[in-house]
Amino acid sequence: MDYKNTLNLPRTEFPMRANLPAREPEILDRWRHKRVYEEVQRANAGKPKFVLNDGPPYANGHVHLGTALNKVLKDIIVKYKNMVGFQAPYVPGWDCHGLPIELQVERELATSSQTREGIGKSQVRRLCREYAERFVSVQREEFMRLGVFGAWETPYLTMAASYEAAEVRELAQIIRGGYIYRGKKPVHWCASCMTALAEAEVEYDDLTSPSIYVTFPLVQPYPSALAALGDRPAAVVIWTTTPWTLPANLAVAVHPGYEYVAVETDVGVLIVAGGRLRDVSVATGLADPRILLRVPGREIEGARARHPWIDREVPVVLAEYVTLDAGTGCVHTAPGHGQEDYETGRRYGLDVLAPVDAQGRFTAEAGEFAGRFVFEADPAVVERVRKSGRLLKAEDVSHSYPHCWRCKKPVLFRATEQWFVSMEHAALRRRALDVIEQVQWVPLWGKERISGMIAHRPDWCVSRQRVWGVPVVAFYCERCEQPLVDAGVAEHVASIFDRETSDAWFERSPADLLPVGLTCSRCGATDFRKEEDILDVWFDSGVSFAAVVEKRPELAPRADMYLEGTDQHRGWFHSALLASVATRDRAPYSVVLTHGFTLDGAGRKMSKSLGNVIAPDEIIGRFGAEILRLWVAAEDYREDVRISQEILGRLVEAYRRIRNTMRFLLGNLYDYGSGGDAVGEKNGWDLALRGTYPPHLTELDRWILHRTQRLVERCRRAYDAYEFHVVYHALNNFCSVDLSALYLDIAKDRLYCSAPGAPERRAAQWTLRRIADTLTTLMAPILSFTAEDIWTYLPGPKPESVFLCPFPEVDPGLVDDGIEALWGRLFQMRAAVNKALEEARQANEIGHSLDARVWLSPTDPRSPSGAEWAELLARYRDELATLCIVSQVEIGEEADGAPPSPLVPDLAIRVLPAAGAKCSRCWNYRTSVGRNNAHPEICDRCEAVVSG
Numbered sequence: 004m005d006y007k008n009t010l011n012l013p014r015t016e017f018p019m020r021a022n023l024p025a026r027e028p029e030i031l032d033r034w035r036h037k038r039v040y041e042e043v044q045r046a047n048a049g050k051p052k053f054v055l056n057d058g059p060p061y062a063n064g065h066v067h068l069g070t071a072l073n074k075v076l077k078d079i080i081v082k083y084k085n086m087v088g089f090q091a092p093y094v095p096g097w098d099c100h101g102l103p104i105e106l107q108v109e110r111e112l113a114t115s116s117q118t119r120e121g122i123g124k125s126q127v128r129r130l131c132r133e134y135a136e137r138f139v140s141v142q143r144e145e146f147m148r149l150g151v152f153g154a155w156e157t158p159y160l161t162m163a164a165s166y167e168a169a170e171v172r173e174l175a176q177i178i179r180g181g182y183i184y185r186g187k188k189p190v191h192w193c194a195s196c197m198t199a200l201a202e203a204e205v206e207y208d209d210l211t212s213p214s215i216y217v218t219f220p221l222v223q224p225y226p227s228a229l230a231a232l233g234d235r236p237a238a239v240v241i242w243t244t245t246p247w248t249l250p251a252n253l254a255v256a257v258h259p260g261y262e263y264v265a266v267e268t269d270v271g272v273l274i275v276a277g278g279r280l281r282d283v284s285v286a287t288g289l290a291d292p293r294i295l296l297r298v299p300g301r302e303i304e305g306a307r308a309r310h311p312w313i314d315r316e317v318p319v320v321l322a323e324y325v326t327l328d329a330g331t332g333c334v335h336t337a338p339g340h341g342q343e344d345y346e347t348g349r350r351y352g353l354d355v356l357a358p359v360d361a362q363g364r365f366t367a368e369a370g371e372f373a374g375r376f377v378f379e380a381d382p383a384v385v386e387r388v389r390k391s392g393r394l395l396k397a398e399d400v401s402h403s404y405p406h407c408w409r410c411k412k413p414v415l416f417r418a419t420e421q422w423f424v425s426m427e428h429a430a431l432r433r434r435a436l437d438v439i440e441q442v443q444w445v446p447l448w449g450k451e452r453i454s455g456m457i458a459h460r461p462d463w464c465v466s467r468q469r470v471w472g473v474p475v476v477a478f479y480c481e482r483c484e485q486p487l488v489d490a491g492v493a494e495h496v497a498s499i500f501d502r503e504t505s506d507a508w509f510e511r512s513p514a515d516l517l518p519v520g521l522t523c524s525r526c527g528a529t530d531f532r533k534e535e536d537i538l539d540v541w542f543d544s545g546v547s548f549a550a551v552v553e554k555r556p557e558l559a560p561r562a563d564m565y566l567e568g569t570d571q572h573r574g575w576f577h578s579a580l581l582a583s584v585a586t587r588d589r590a591p592y593s594v595v596l597t598h599g600f601t602l603d604g605a606g607r608k609m610s611k612s613l614g615n616v617i618a619p620d621e622i623i624g625r626f627g628a629e630i631l632r633l634w635v636a637a638e639d640y641r642e643d644v645r646i647s648q649e650i651l652g653r654l655v656e657a658y659r660r661i662r663n664t665m666r667f668l669l670g671n672l673y674d675y676g677s678g679g680d681a682v683g684e685k686n687g688w689d690l691a692l693r694g695t696y697p698p699h700l701t702e703l704d705r706w707i708l709h710r711t712q713r714l715v716e717r718c719r720r721a722y723d724a725y726e727f728h729v730v731y732h733a734l735n736n737f738c739s740v741d742l743s744a745l746y747l748d749i750a751k752d753r754l755y756c757s758a759p760g761a762p763e764r765r766a767a768q769w770t771l772r773r774i775a776d777t778l779t780t781l782m783a784p785i786l787s788f789t790a791e792d793i794w795t796y797l798p799g800p801k802p803e804s805v806f807l808c809p810f811p812e813v814d815p816g817l818v819d820d821g822i823e824a825l826w827g828r829l830f831q832m833r834a835a836v837n838k839a840l841e842e843a844r845q846a847n848e849i850g851h852s853l854d855a856r857v858w859l860s861p862t863d864p865r866s867p868s869g870a871e872w873a874e875l876l877a878r879y880r881d882e883l884a885t886l887c888i889v890s891q892v893e894i895g896e897e898a899d900g901a902p903p904s905p906l907v908p909d910l911a912i913r914v915l916p917a918a919g920a921k922c923s924r925c926w927n928y929r930t931s932v933g934r935n936n937a938h939p940e941i942c943d944r945c946e947a948v949v950s951g
């Protein structure tokens with residue numbers, strides 16, 4: 004007789020091979036079809052809210068690994084919060100305006116020989132809108148493919164009419180608060196993109212520039228502190244690496260507290276900071292300078308120097324920012340080309356001279372250089388200085404210099420007329436710094452970082468000289484040029500945008516945009532001109548707390564969390580904070596979580612030129628989105644995150660382990676809940692939640708159930724702390740150690756060989772069912788596809804989706820630390836026995852472990868540990884063989900010459916051949932085999948099962 008058919012071997016349709024690339028789209032269809040996200044929101048209505056406000060990705064290009072990482076992190080959090088007792092809606096957004104799209108549209112126009120001037124602003128904007136729409140669709144599909152839940156049919160777009168109108172209303176609030184002013188100030192300016200750039204749009208990179216030392220001769224009469232020089236000619240020496248800014252020089256700055264020296268040299272008397280004399284002498288080749296006099300910087304304030312070649316006298320001024328780190332201690336000052344220079348200029352009433360146009364070319368104010376591109380004019384400027392006899396030294400240096408984030412070209416600092424939000428008005432800077440203290444920053448260094456940036460940033464330049472964006476809603480009087488910025492007017496315009504989008508600004512006349520009967524406050528005229536500038540895109544996305552969170556009832560009133568890459572401390576977190584503090588005097592978020600960037604396996608940035616880019620598509624096509632999700636969870640995202648084929652290979656391994664464990668659980672549940680038998684339960688899921696336990700649970704069942712509660716505790720804590728790598732490791736360990744290596748290994752005999760309805764088998768099944776529930780829900784926020792798939796295979800009535808199932812809680816009735824301690828000892832014993840069995844197998848004394856009988860004894864029964872072992876072994880006498888998967892265990896009273904185990908030295912172990920014959924059904928050796936005439940090949944236990 005073939006007894007194999009009488010065993011309860013695992014059976015399940017749940018496939019061993021995941022085949023995720025093919026299976027995932029089916030699960031996505033089911034989610035879409037059953038509207039699972041919407042169902043979850045409906046089920047959670049009325050619970051406390053947890054609102055994650057989506058930082059909108061830019062609607063340009065395909066999703067890359069960094070964006071995928073960001074979206075999956077958000078998804079893990081949103082799913083967890085929804086399962087754990089919150090209503091956590093997720094409204095995805097897109098950032099639609101801005102330069103990159105406008106440039107792309109211009110490029111596409113160029114290929115059909117058109118220009119933006121040729122087709123007009125409205126048409127350019129229409130093309131930009133279409134471009135953004137196209138990529139919103141592309142990215143939406145790509146994000147959904149990752150298994151991310153959200154309101155994908157109703158996302159927010161910064162180019163939507165309602166968004167643009169809300170944005171202008173926020174601008175109105177800021178105008179009303181008095182923060183907005185128009186001023187000529189130096190801003191980062193990209194001559195190639197022809198626009199001002201925000202701090203966040205500037206990247207530092209090395210650039211080779213001329214490094215020159217230039218003399219500025221002092222004009223008589225000298226200040227009294229230099230009287231000792233008499234009428235000898237003397238000059239202050241400056242150092243610069245931007246010679247093109249010299250035409251705009253209006254002063255030389257010295258530090259009030261440093262000592263300056265006048266030195267006799269072979270090129271005349273020169274003045275530099277004493278602390279720089281040595282280095283300057285070496286750099287410029289001055290031979291043996293002799294100090295004539297020493298004077299504190301503050302005493303040469305007001306001295307007058309001659310510009311090296313322009314007929315202009317410039318003052319010596321004081322500035323605290325002058326350092327002795329480089330240069331001469333005398334600083335070339337051009338208020339039109341530098342932030343600090345600008346501030347110094349303002350203190351001394353200097354002009355804001357910036358003789359450079361939007362394309363980076365000198366204007367007529369720069370005299371002989373007019374028309375030349377500034378960076379190309381450097382050599383000519385140096386030559387001009389040399390010809391006028393003012394050049395001490397010129398050489399090339401490589402230094403860190405700001406570049407445009409978009410076109411990668413070096414940027415200039417250039418004073419232009421711009422709109423600013425004042426950091427000092429109504430103490431905006433200080434209030435923003437105060438509010439930062441009330442926000443939870445994860446990781447904590449984010450707080451330092453954003454505080455430092457807020458503390459030192461200049462006023463916020465919110466205007467841009469482009470067309471694809473929301474206009475700065477301002478007008479100018481046609482007669483007297485008086486600007487008109489008014490909150491009421493802006494709100495009036497916003498109500499037009501509500502219906503027509505900001506296209507109205509470009510299509511309607513000023514009279515058509517302004518309230519009826521408006522006149523110039525200065526001259527009474529009624530004709531106005533529209534401002535041409537648009538708002539900074541960081542202002543666009545920054546006000547999403549108002550345009551989206553406060554507006555949509557499912558999100559209102561306030562976001563709990565913002566979650567983006569670490570670069571957003573100077574980007575979105577920053578602009579949102581300023582906008583919110585200015586208008587609401589509070590932060591737009593309670594928690595700010597940041598993640599690092601994605602790197603290759605060797606820790607390098609991914610780039611096309613290195614050929615190390617891994618696209619999400621590639622991973623999804625080969626392994627499935629699930630592996631990408633697992634990667635996001637497994638890495639510690641607070642640091643930069645690496646990815647490589649090797650890392651993916653390890654994750655695929657881990658995934659298989661988890662999947663196979665789950666498959667084993669499902670396989671042993673095929674006849675679970677079929678009703679009417681020992682455990683007497685019909686409804687697995689209900690019972691699992693009801694806190695009543697079947698009476699036949701063994702201590703081993705209790706042990707694994709206890710371990711499961713510890714796992715729940717650990718995972719909940721980790722999810723709450725956003726430490727998903729801890730969840731990954733805990734799940735992985737639980738599956739491979741607690742379950743596969745211990746519980747399942749030992750329980751197999753019960754599950755396979757007992758009668759189907761035997762109480763001990765049903766108890767094991769109840770345990771497995773309970774664990775399967777727990778594991779599936781624990782993994783669902785991360786392994787969403789697999790969890791949902793497993794869910795459909797779990798027996799018994801249950802919610803339609805795993806995401807409608809509450810997150811597991813620790814069941815206090817299943818926590819039992821006493822059992823954990825006892826069984827910890829038993830598993831030590833088991834490991835020692837396994838080692839002894841392995842040695843016997845190596846020596847060909849046994850084959851399968853069931854071929855063995857094991858003899859166990861405390862090494863020293865009189866020692867405390869010996870007594871403890873003796874008691875433990877006696878107590879579990881009947882279970883030891885099952886526990887060790889051997890046919891018999893005998894307990895001795897003393898070592899009796901047997902060797903102590905290397906793993907547990909106070910235990911002596913001997914491996915012997917099993918007594919009796921091998922049962923062909925359960926493979927245990929039993930003396931009962933052969934006694935039954937009908938079934939001579941099997942043991943008495945199996946005979947009872949087979950005979951029913």
Ligand SMILES: [Zn+2]
Nearest residue numbers: 193196407410
């Ligand atoms: Zn640029």
Ligand SMILES: [Zn+2]
Nearest residue numbers: 480483523526
């Ligand atoms: Zn006027």
Ligand SMILES: [Zn+2]
Nearest residue numbers: 922925942945
């Ligand atoms: Zn048997």
